[in-house]
Amino acid sequence: MAIKAIDRQPTKLDYASPTQFKFGINQLPKVEFFTVGANIPAINMGDAMFPTPFKDIPMMGDKLTYDNLSITYIVDEYLENYQSIHEWMTAIGFPKDRKQFSDFRANASNAPIPTVGKSQDIGDVQPPTGINALFSDAxxxxxxxxxxxxxxxxFRDMYPVVLGALEYTQTATDVEYMTSTVDFSYQIYEFEVL
Incomplete structure (x- = not known):
């Protein structure tokens, strides 16, 4: 059955605006409020080459790779949001001793206890146990x-992998509030039309 040309026309003609978004992350409420930029990361599927005597033929692959989620946020005056990400990263990497890891896992996490993969109420934050404290959904x-x-x-099971530097300077002529970026790795991202 052929599709009529009129049926190929879009029904929604509005364009996407880069300023129309909200970002929420369970583990970092102080970063959530100050977020000014976020992205939907690229997704890549590798390919395999089928060798022939003349030209290798590309064939579709079977593994997806997701780029990191990157967010930009305004740093608050007391660096509380920056420190919260720093504490999360040092808890995962525990550069001084293993106690950093166990203390964060036991006390400092804001991640909700998973209920079938996600919490229905963003305010339902309780201290999780085990490995769940090291990850967060967003x-x-x-x-x-x-x-x-x-x-x-x-975004499921996120954790920070890169925390951007803070640049201080005396040569600024105008007040430009400090921003930083943080990159997250995650298991997968999924869409839900509202």
């Missing part, structure tokens, strides 16, 4: 041009 909510939520992007 949601990037895309908003319409009228600021209504239209799409959620759920």
């Amino acid at each position: 949601t990037l909510t895309i908003l319409s041009n009228k600021n209504n939520p239209i799409l959620n992007v759920f």
